[in-house]
Amino acid sequence: NAGVMQNPRHLVRRRGQEARLRCSPMKGHSHVYWYRQLPEEGLKFMVYLQKENIIDESGMPKERFSAEFPKEGPSILRIQQVVRGDSAAYFCASSPPGQKHSGNTIYFGEGSWLTVV
Amino acid sequence: EDKVVQSPLSLVVHEGDTVTLNCSYEVTNFRSLLWYKQEKKAPTFLFMLTSSGIEKKSGRLSSILDKKELFSILNITATQTGDSAVYLCAVTSGTYKYIFGTGTRLKVLA
Numbered sequence A: 001n002a003g004v005m006q007n008p009r010h011l012v013r014r015r016g017q018e019a020r021l022r023c024s025p026m027k028g029h030s031h032v033y034w035y036r037q038l039p040e041e042g043l044k045f046m047v048y049l050q051k052e053n054i055i056d057e058s059g060m061p062k063e064r065f066s067a068e069f070p071k072e073g074p075s076i077l078r079i080q081q082v083v084r085g086d087s088a089a090y091f092c093a094s095s096p097p098g099q100k101h102s103g104n105t106i107y108f109g110e111g112s113w114l115t116v117v
Numbered sequence B: 001e002d003k004v005v006q007s008p009l010s011l012v013v014h015e016g017d018t019v020t021l022n023c024s025y026e027v028t029n030f031r032s033l034l035w036y037k038q039e040k041k042a043p044t045f046l047f048m049l050t051s052s053g054i055e056k057k058s059g060r061l062s063s064i065l066d067k068k069e070l071f072s073i074l075n076i077t078a079t080q081t082g083d084s085a086v087y088l089c090a091v092t093s094g095t096y097k098y099i100f101g102t103g104t105r106l107k108v109l110a
Helices: none
Strands: A005-007 A010-013 A019-024 A031-037 A043-050 A053-056 A065-068 A075-079 A088-095 A112-116 B003-007 B010-014 B019-026 B032-038 B044-049 B056-058 B061-066 B071-076 B085-092 B098-100 B104-109
Touching (some): A010 A019, A031 A075, A043 A065, A043 A075, A043 B098, A075 A088, B003 B085, B003 B098, B010 B019, B019 B032, B071 B085
Antiparallel strands (some): A005 A019, A031 A088, A088 A112, B003 B019, B019 B071, B032 B044, B061 B071, B085 B098
């Protein structure tokens, strides 16, 4: 059973370009979460999605950032017009439906490292 | 504002030493506290603590929670070089949001 799959693992973008990060949750999981980890900082919640719905995007910057989780295909975190401050590791996590959100039922992917030059 | 503070920020020890990592928190509607190990990739789950005074143990690692004083400790005995990692503490407040500390960077020297 494959884990949470993220790609690309590493992405380099010039300022002003767009970055698209993809996340395929574990099989059977329908809840997806995106966290951002800035250098030397802890992970910070960005957004929580279920299939075709954004449940909570309170941790996501209001501008340039968007997320989706379509009926088919992976969840995508999109960053438009990237700036140097967007350089970070972006972690996706998933959990199965119908269970309380707890530490032993949320699984992290290996992260996508975005570098803006 | 909810927050999680970990100490020390970094630690260097020699193999065989015992280390204690600290995590204090301030959060409304506390639900559980979790410890993760991160080695430049996905954080891997170590422990979830919900009740005070009950030690969770896995091999050389153990952890305990004090809900009165609002902190937890993670102990690692007989450290090995493979224990070198960042140890993250996170708290959930009854929702799906995890509030993470900045982590403790542990380096174990051979």
